[in-house]
Amino acid sequence: xxxxxxxxxxxxxxxxxxxxxxxxxxxxxxxxxxxxxxxxxxxxxxxxxxxxxxxxxxxxxxxxxxxxxxxxxxxxxxxxxxxxxxxxxxxxxxxxxxxxxxxxxxxxxxxxxxxxxxxxxxxxxxxxxxxxxxxxxxxxxxxxxxxxxxxxxxxxxxxxxxxxxxxxxxxxxxxxxxxxxxxxxxxxxxxxxxxxxxxxxxxxxxxxxxxxxxxxxxxxxxxxxxxxxxxxxxxxxxxxxxxxxxxxxxxxxxxxxxxxxxxxxxxxxxxxxxxxxxxxxxxxxxxxxxxxxxxxxxxxxxxxxxxxxxxxxxxxxxxxxxxxxxxxxxxxxxxxxxxxxxxxxxxxxxxxxxxxxxxxxxxxxxxxxxxxxxxxxxxxxxxxxxxxxxxxxxxxxxxxxxxxxxxxxxxxxxxxxxxxxxxxxxxxxxxxxxxxxxxxxxxxxxxxxxxxxxxx
Amino acid sequence: xxxxxxxxxxxxxxxxxxxxxxxxxxxxxxxxxxxxxxxxxxxxxxxxxxxxxxxxxxxxxxxxxxxxxxxxxxxxxxxxxxxxxxxxxxxxxxxxxxxxx
Numbered sequence: 001x002x003x004x005x006x007x008x009x010x011x012x013x014x015x016x017x018x019x020x021x022x023x024x025x026x027x028x029x030x031x032x033x034x035x036x037x038x039x040x041x042x043x044x045x046x047x048x049x050x051x052x053x054x055x056x057x058x059x060x061x062x063x064x065x066x067x068x069x070x071x072x073x074x075x076x077x078x079x080x081x082x083x084x085x086x087x088x089x090x091x092x093x094x095x096x097x098x099x100x101x102x103x104x105x106x107x108x109x110x111x112x113x114x115x116x117x118x119x120x121x122x123x124x125x126x127x128x129x130x131x132x133x134x135x136x137x138x139x140x141x142x143x144x145x146x147x148x149x150x151x152x153x154x155x156x157x158x159x160x161x162x163x164x165x166x167x168x169x170x171x172x173x174x175x176x177x178x179x180x181x182x183x184x185x186x187x188x189x190x191x192x193x194x195x196x197x198x199x200x201x202x203x204x205x206x207x208x209x210x211x212x213x214x215x216x217x218x219x220x221x222x223x224x225x226x227x228x229x230x231x232x233x234x235x236x237x238x239x240x241x242x243x244x245x246x247x248x249x250x251x252x253x254x255x256x257x258x259x260x261x262x263x264x265x266x267x268x269x270x271x272x273x274x275x276x277x278x279x280x281x282x283x284x285x286x287x288x289x290x291x292x293x294x295x296x297x298x299x300x301x302x303x304x305x306x307x308x309x310x311x312x313x314x315x316x317x318x319x320x321x322x323x324x325x326x327x328x329x330x331x332x333x334x335x336x337x338x339x340x341x342x343x344x345x346x347x348x349x350x351x352x353x354x355x356x357x358x359x360x361x362x363x364x365x366x367x368x369x370x371x372x373x374x375x376x377x378x379x380x381x382x383x384x385x386x387x388x389x390x391x392x393x394x395x396x397x398x399x400x401x402x403x404x405x406x407x408x409x410x411x412x413x414x415x416x417x418x419x420x421x422x423x424x425x426x427x428x429x430x431x432x433x434x435x436x437x438x439x440x441x442x443x444x445x446x447x448x449x450x451x452x453x454x455x456x
Numbered sequence: 457x458x459x460x461x462x463x464x465x466x467x468x469x470x471x472x473x474x475x476x477x478x479x480x481x482x483x484x485x486x487x488x489x490x491x492x493x494x495x496x497x498x499x500x501x502x503x504x505x506x507x508x509x510x511x512x513x514x515x516x517x518x519x520x521x522x523x524x525x526x527x528x529x530x531x532x533x534x535x536x537x538x539x540x541x542x543x544x545x546x547x548x549x550x551x552x553x554x555x556x557x
Contacts, residue, residue: 013499017496017499018473018477020492020496021474021477021478021489021492021493021496022477024485024488024489024492025477025485026485027484027485030485030488030542031539031542031543033492034488034492034495034535034538034539034542035539037492037495037496037535038495038535038539041495041496041498041499041501041531041535044499044502045501045502045505048502048505048506049505052505052506052509052510053509054505054506054508054509054510055509055510055511055512056508056509056511056517056521057509059508059517059521060505060508060509060521060524063521063522063524063525063528064524064528066525066528067524067525067526067527067528067529067531067532068528068532070525070528070529070533071528071529071530071531071532071533071534071536072532072533072536074529074533074537075533075534075536075537075540076536076540078537080541083487083491083537083541084487086533086537087487087490087491087494087534087537090491090494090495090498090529090530090533090534090537091494091497091530093526093527093529093530094494094497094498094500094526094527094530094531094534096523096526097500097501097504097523097524097526097527097530098497098500098503100504100519100520100522100523100526101500101503101504101507101520101523103519104507104508104511104516104519104520104523105507107511107516115460209490210490213490213493213494213497216494216497217493217496217497219500220497220499220500220503221467221470223500223503224463224503225463225467227503227506227507228459228463229502229503229506230463230466231499231502232499232500232502232503233463233466233467233470234466234470235496235497235499236497236499236500237466237467237470237471237474238470238473238474238477238493238496239474239493239494239496239497240471240474241470241471241472241473241474241475241478242474242475242477242478242489242493243490243493244475245474245475245478245479246478246486246489246490246493249486250486340487342486342487342490344484344485344486344487344488344489345487347484347485347487348487348488348541348544351544352544354544360484362484
């Protein structure tokens with residue numbers, strides 16, 4: 001049915017996608033890679049119009065324009081700190097689109113094509129899960145709802161019942177492909193998606209985005225199977241495989257299993273923190289005290305966290321580091337794999353402030369250096385330097401690899417308040433006698449610090 | 457049946473390619489990578505166009521158009537936002553130029 005030239009064109013587009021993912025492996029070629037991917041996508045759409053000669057051309061083109069405007073405006077307007085939730089949202093609408101396409105495909109699936117019917121059922125169910133899961137993820141990251149795990153009595157039972165119901169409806173759909181059964185399956189999928197993400201704690205949400213991303217990829221692959229379209233099959237499978245691997249990498253960085261992240265709260269052992277503010281004494285200092293500590297150090301390591309990005313203080317931090325370097329202080333940035341809210345998120349945020357790559361050092365590379373470091377400056381980070389991950393087996397983050405900030409001579413925290421971090425766990429390091437706290441908004445504190453540094 | 461086997465073969469091989477290509481990505485680029493992969497699955501747009509274009513039913517067309525809009529947002533938005541992220545990973549040369557402005 002599809003002409004040969006179109007098949008070859010789809011092959012070219014598929015190769016574009018592979019090259020794009022490959023090129024993303026190096027900062028030098030990443031941007032070109034993304035453009036190649038976009039070119040492949042445009043090519044695929046043009047070929048589709050030419051080869052399938054779709055009816056309703058005008059409404060389709062109008063829908064394309066609406067989607068393009070929405071996508072461009074959304075991605076241009078968003079703040080860099082809000083990137084994770086935007087990716088979640090884009091993933092959600094992709095999953096939703098896949099589920100809708102699969103619902104409509106049902107009309108074309110004949111009852112003897114069992115495999116195609118299975119693929120359709122899979123796409124409807126998983127696409128709906130991906131859509132509603134992504135929406136809940138978005139509301140958590142945007143802090144429109146609590147970032148803490150949400151559970152209610154009976155959730156596990158309801159969850160398992162929904163999954164069984166989904167499977168039963170899928171079987172029904174395979175034996176008798178009717179649209180209304182598909183719609184019912186879609187609704188069950190939406191419910192499963194919500195129940196899947198609600199119990200996940202704030203700090204673990206990015207891992208869920210990655211997982212849902214992989215889900216959506218697989219639904220696109222299944223759609224490709226049903227439509228006999230090799231491009232959808234290849235592109236979807238690529239994303240499914242890549243997303244699965246990325247999810248595992250992210251979970252490894254936090255020392256957790258994906259299973260534990262998803263179902264930990266339900267079983268009662270996840271990132272549920274105490275969430276209370278402790279009354280224990282801490283040592284707090286003024287900008288001048290901290291400036292002296294920094295200015296007369298030989299070696300300083302900066303640990304940036306999400307708080308830095310929220311305060312939009314990256315540029316001020318870079319100015320501070322340049323001032324320190326001009327005084328002969330050796331400064332490095334220690335980047336925890338999940339600093340920010342996604343792996344590599346902090347690198348993006350610091351790159352935005354034009355901090356040179358060479359100063360950004362990854363956890364495994366820099367962790368041995370803390371012993372010989374005079375001062376560690378923790379800006380808006382908390383959980384990634386919490387020694388509880390190493391020392392206290394009862395802590396929810398126990399086992400997560402952390403930056404060994406506690407091995408340095410002195411530690412300085414720039415914090416807004418004593419409120420615990422995103423994971424909601426108390427940090428012993430704050431009460432250590434070698435620790436000094438400078439309270440305030442990160443940008444404010446850094447500006448004062450910079451001014452004080454110039455006078456000492 | 458042979459077509460099913462061909463599609464299955466493509467699926468398995470593509471899965472290996474996906475894992476292979478990604479396993480060499482530096483963790484610095486994980487966020488742009490996730491976003492880029494996210495944009496690629498927006499190619500479901502092709503499926504949405506095919507289904508919408510093949511129908512005579514108004515309801516199917518309306519739902520299909522909705523799928524076209526959603527898929528386009530996914531694809532276009534995904535590539536644009538990835539580009540925005542990567543724009544910041546400039547080489548030292550480009551950065552100097554900007555400082556001299």
